[in-house]
Amino acid sequence: MSKGLPKRSEDYSLWYNELVKRADLAENSAVRGCMVIKPYGFAIWEKMQAVLDKMFKDTGHSNAYFPLLIPKSYLSKEADHVEGFAKECAVVTHYRLKNNDAGDGVVVDPAAKLEEELIIRPTSETVIWSTYKNWIQSYRDLPVLVNQWANVMRWEMRTRLFLRTAEFLWQEGHTAHATKMEAIEEAEQMHEVYARFAEDFMAMPVVKGTKSESERFAGALETYTIEALMQDGKALQAGTSHFLGQNFAKAFDVKFQSKEGKLEHVWGTSWGVSTRLMGALIMAHSDDEGLVLPPKLAPIQVVIVPIYRKEEELEAISDKVKEIKAALLKRGISVKFDNRDTFKPGFKFAEWELKGVPVRLAMGPRDLANGTVEVARRDTKEKNTYALEGIDATVEQLLEEIQNNIFTKALTYRDEHITEVSSYEEFKKVLEDKGGFVAAYFDGTKATEDKIQDETKASTRCFPVDWKDSEEGPCMITGKPGKKYLFAKAY
């Protein structure tokens, strides 16, 4: 709190890192790439979890739990999957330590070497499909609609809090179906669930689309993605849903007897979002004073700060605050009364701004006398004086307004930053000068994609689903028939 945050315009990356730390969201741990999610940050994640979990259950899914460790051999059962995942991961080779000879520490016991090494799950398709083999015999056992909330690990070399960490928290849905059509519908349904969550709760507009062949999940036939735009003009992949075809069913030999008595391989999907969403949430809305949180995900929606000199003034204010608090709680609004006597109001204002509390009430003796209260909104920093009478309804309406305003602001920015180009020259210029999403025809090949990425650092983000049937034209690089993709530099 001693000095302000770095400015976004000067060093966006430093601004982000400092904000995450100073707002008490997360910090690095002693283990490289593994983060500690602090209570305030975790409270936001819990809010996200609660909403998503309800959305999953409302669409018929149940939670379950599968093992953290995966036999090494499982990873190579699905050929594409091992290429995409097996390489950078934590490997368990031993199961015991022993005292060292000096007696002042522990060493790995060489006698306790595992016959087959185990991998900390980077994702759980393999262990889950090996389990589904026992669960599924008949069409009566289908569909299997399961989700798990879990930690996973990918040994990343360059890590950033929330955005890219070796260990992260996520949910992974894994479903099994009797028909191709049903599996595709499931993957599309979850794609839609993620988009709704991003827009209606995170107040973060997203483009829904499908990934190019080379950007697909390892083992999937189609990857659906939601792509958001951050304030620095870089894109962020916020959630993906995969149609797996019969790939994992074939790799793990999962077959079912159909109604007609035929033995067929099962069709699958998987879909996930992670603590990466925390990074997206932070970057989508926050400003140089700190976090800006959408009210629907803010752990504290309203903070009340008393302004007083004498103890009697505080007492009178506290009595009134008790009433206001009760009225707000009754409307399901979370409130904190910051009556710490160790800090001055100005300090408290700055702290709650830093932490992104959407609405702040400040109340002094004069307000009390006038039956008013000063209300500040975090998003626009507007301050207004309102009557105490009916303040709970006023605040409730304001929270809705803030939720909408944050979304609209992000949407406007996003829409202003989708630029259609007709040549590679223009493509490069827009990327350089303006950033954001760039829409261009592209032939869909890995060679072209690699060339673009090497030369511009931009990658294909998606082929937007809304454009599906119409947008075809010659690739800006090769001139071959292409489709109009969105490109961007991305997190």
Add this chain to the structure above:
Amino acid sequence: MSKGLPKRSEDYSLWYNELVKRADLAENSAVRGCMVIKPYGFAIWEKMQAVLDKMFKDTGHSNAYFPLLIPKSYLSKEADHVEGFAKECAVVTHYRLKNNDAGDGVVVDPAAKLEEELIIRPTSETVIWSTYKNWIQSYRDLPVLVNQWANVMRWEMRTRLFLRTAEFLWQEGHTAHATKMEAIEEAEQMHEVYARFAEDFMAMPVVKGTKSESERFAGALETYTIEALMQDGKALQAGTSHFLGQNFAKAFDVKFQSKEGKLEHVWGTSWGVSTRLMGALIMAHSDDEGLVLPPKLAPIQVVIVPIYRKEEELEAISDKVKEIKAALLKRGISVKFDNRDTFKPGFKFAEWELKGVPVRLAMGPRDLANGTVEVARRDTKEKNTYALEGIDATVEQLLEEIQNNIFTKALTYRDEHITEVSSYEEFKKVLEDKGGFVAAYFDGTKATEDKIQDETKASTRCFPVDWKDSEEGPCMITGKPGKKYLFAKAY
């Protein structure tokens, strides 16, 4: 479902294993000692989590998340702790795989060896106290009241689903305080929270007590435990809360400036319950027909089975069921209408009995005509016909009755199985003939405890807190001054 469960009286252990599998609670995975928690089992665990999480928050705690992996050197920082925990654990030594020479699988890349090995957390005191060092400087930063829901791993050689698994799910609270008294109060408060949860929600009576010195948590000055009794007369430690003194603060050098300006070490507690509670819940109440679940933790509280021959009958029943369901849901009661046409009512009855659904409604055309419904309760297997009018209130009351009855039954059994003895001969005889808890004077030494355990397989369960000041007498083994402990064979 093809044949009945083994009988408890014939093979309690087999009965348990089969029940866990057939009721779809959990199963073993391909990784030795690691279980898959199936959706129905996980739904019970989620109910437990929700209740406990609320109890933790109501007592002022917040959730956070700390890394899965712990540097090997951390484990040896607290001397007792390493003795208790460091030995049997999963060790990560490498961070990369590569394709094998044949190109048909993956091998560990020897070039990707970690400088310092990492341990999958068996418990998180070390990594959390190394973090608290950065969080705590002044008395203003205290108390720190944090909990985490996480997976942990202890390399067990003999595992049993829920009761003892290599990987398990749990919550671990870790708190830091300015004074010894406050830390002790915290440890005792959480002890009480666990006891309330066990009795009021799991319907499982527990003895609250403190552990003998040698049974204490590695690194604790006092371990508070809740001990439950299973139907085979064996005890089960269901939750522990530890007063850590300044041990971890000293090991990780966590100091704070007191109000008086002095630099002091912080006082700590930790406390946890795990998926082991699932095993306790199953064994405490279930019978030879399957699970008996306390209504407060049952994922499905009421199942409705239609009895019909013709399609029109099912339709008429379904219309009525829709009303009943709505009325029950309004009272917060979860209901499943089992209208599968692939199974007969008798099969469904057996299945929901196996799964422990507390109340079953069966409704046929005659019921519909009479305005009645057949209500069966799972705990006593009584069946009664009730008026449909007001059935929601009837069921609500019945659920309460079942919750109470299950508790009372377990309490009666438990109280009948606490036997006071005055000699070691008697002690051995009671253990052999009757089982349950045996109360005896014991001198508190490890030597005596080891002798008793070697000779009888019984261990000290606890020194009950209710007896604290009064019960002193000569040890049944050594004749030295002792206190009256509870002993039992235990899970």
